[in-house]
Amino acid sequence: MTPERLSDTVLRTVREAVADGVLDAPVPERIALERPRPGGRGDWTTAVALQLAGAAGRPPADLAADLARRLETDPAIAEATVTGPGFLNLTLTPAARPDPVRDALTARTAYGHTTALRGERYRVPQPAEPRAARWTAALDRVLRAAGAAPDPAGDPVTVHVVPLPAHDPAAWGEDALAWASLRPAAQDHPVLDPGLLVQRESNPLFLVRYAHARARALERQAKALGVTYRDTGMPAPAGVPYRSSREGQKPLTARIGELPAVVESAARHRAPDRVARYAETLADELLAYLTRTPCLPQGDETATGVHHTRLRTADAAGVALASALTLLGVTAPEHL
DSSP: OOHHHHHHHHHHHHHHHHHTTSOOSOOOSOOOOBOOOTTOOSSEEEOHHHHHHHHHTSOHHHHHHHHHHHHTTSTTEEEEEEETTTEEEEEEOGGGSOOHHHHHHHHGGGTTOOOTTTTOEEEOOOOOSHHHHHHHHHHHHHHHHTTOEEOTTSEEOOOOOOOOOSOOHHHHOHHHHHHHHHSSOTTSOOOOOGGGGSOSTTSHHHHHHHHHHHHHHHHHHHHHTTOOOOOTTSOOOTTOOOSOOSGGGHHHHHHHHTHHHHHHHHHHTTOTHHHHHHHHHHHHHHHHHHHHOOOSOOTTOOOOHHHHHHHHHHHHHHHHHHHHHHHHTOOOOSOO
């Protein structure tokens, strides 16, 4: 179950409590979920009971307990508990916990897209300044990916960014200009650094594109060896572990799983630079993973389920990188 679907589940539970007369308060438009703090309980926590208690005229902890009892009837929720003054903590069943690798390989080009901003209508300006134009175009893509819809009568999106320095577009290329425009936060001064044109890992633009190309090259190498591992959402072959839960894969798997939340955050805060920073951290994680983890059989070694799982993890990271770069308007190369 994704955070988005869990939020919908909690919202549905609140509506049912209102319909049953247990709760007398306005139903919120959405339910905010957060990860528990270190040492906290559950997979997710929400302050919805604290938010509704005043209007309902009930103690927050009492209201949270009522919602917890209802939520525990959902087959995806293993436990719902109340902590503190009325925080509702939710633990998912093992089967309901998201698998970022599976989700990325299933969604492919749509990975990271959500419906978190479903129902939001917006209209973007058409600025002439080059950085503002690229920022606006990226923001439009991010808002669509988060479920919002462009509408001439929608809420206007304001874009205030520090302009790019004077430059010759032909000398830089669109990828470098897009990265220079979108990697810094809106209020930061963009720099057209000649290092953006150099193919070395100290260049963050090269790094993210190179990491994607490495993932695609690994896919081609696996195919050449006759190692088939991509299932595009179908069940994994018998005997092949699907969940990438081994210790060495956890950091990369966790990073892959962050993309939907990054897209939602970038859309809500009108900050596509968050997607660029995510792409950098994911590229670092992927390249480190490929350095320490043999994904292909060596010599006369036969491909095993371990190889399959590692290849799927690397492929999923490439999918997430491609999605992030597409949102930024930067090409994700097959070869580099």
